[in-house]
Amino acid sequence: MPTTHATLHERLRRGELRHAAWLALRDPLAAEAIARSGVDLIVFDQQHGAIETGDLIGLLQAVQPFVPALVRLPSVAPAAVTRVLDLGADGVVVPLVDSVDDAREAVAAALYPPAGARSYGPLRAAVRHGPGYRERVAEHALVIAMIETANALGSVEAIAAVPGLGGLFVGPADLGLALGVGPQTDGDDPTYLAARRRVVAAAHAHGLSVGLHGVAAAAQRAALADGVDWVVVASDLPLLVAGTRAQLAAMRDPEAQ
Numbered sequence: 001m002p003t004t005h006a007t008l009h010e011r012l013r014r015g016e017l018r019h020a021a022w023l024a025l026r027d028p029l030a031a032e033a034i035a036r037s038g039v040d041l042i043v044f045d046q047q048h049g050a051i052e053t054g055d056l057i058g059l060l061q062a063v064q065p066f067v068p069a070l071v072r073l074p075s076v077a078p079a080a081v082t083r084v085l086d087l088g089a090d091g092v093v094v095p096l097v098d099s100v101d102d103a104r105e106a107v108a109a110a111l112y113p114p115a116g117a118r119s120y121g122p123l124r125a126a127v128r129h130g131p132g133y134r135e136r137v138a139e140h141a142l143v144i145a146m147i148e149t150a151n152a153l154g155s156v157e158a159i160a161a162v163p164g165l166g167g168l169f170v171g172p173a174d175l176g177l178a179l180g181v182g183p184q185t186d187g188d189d190p191t192y193l194a195a196r197r198r199v200v201a202a203a204h205a206h207g208l209s210v211g212l213h214g215v216a217a218a219a220q221r222a223a224l225a226d227g228v229d230w231v232v233v234a235s236d237l238p239l240l241v242a243g244t245r246a247q248l249a250a251m252r253d254p255e256a257q
């Protein structure tokens with residue numbers, strides 16, 4: 001079902017959409033199956049995944065009848081924001097936002113003048129949302145800034161205050177590296193946890209939601225209890241590997257079933 005920016009923003013902030021799947025592979029059938037599995041949200045990964053821009057229309061069409069879909073962009077470049085929103089994504093997760101200016105540029109790339117600087121050519125977005133898309137673009141263009149550098153953490157309160165920004169997302173691996181404590185996917189280093197809480201506090205002070213990537217269920221439950229609004233609970237390639245290994249183990253040791 002199509003989801004407006006306002007509704008998606010509000011549902012994320014209220015914690016109604018808490019469990020996301022992170023997809024890095026290019027297959028629409030697999031994406032559709034995962035979208036129907038019970039998750040609340042899909043994030044397609046163009047930064048470190050195999051997904052190309054030409055794959056996105058088919059992938060988005062496969063999942064959006066069931067759940068909202070965000071795209072983690074390949075870079076912080078404003079042109080990437082515009083392109084993905086033109087293809088009909090419900091929003092973008094912008095990596096390596098390092099400053100207030102980066103956040104402002106991302107928001108401007110999502111909105112048409114006079115509110116922003118986006119070039120007009122919505123392609124599938126206009127097909128999906130119908131007449132009046134330009135006037136209602138803010139409802140369909142959720143922009144989430146990743147906080148994963150030392151500079152971004154130092155400016156997180158100012159980044160969260162950027163008008164039009166829809167949320168923050170903690171990149172635990174890169175943020176942990178920036179803090180000198182190593183990748184913190186599911187980590188509990190005190191320095192990292194303090195930084196994550198600072199991100200949560202900054203976001204919530206401005207009515208924004210906070211997302212988090214992770215793997216282990218116990219760590220993700222703890223993050224939700226610690227103020228994070230939504231978490232990645234599954235990723236397609238790790239699921240394939242884990243499922244295959246579990247099936248092989250069961251075949252080799254029937255007593256383990």
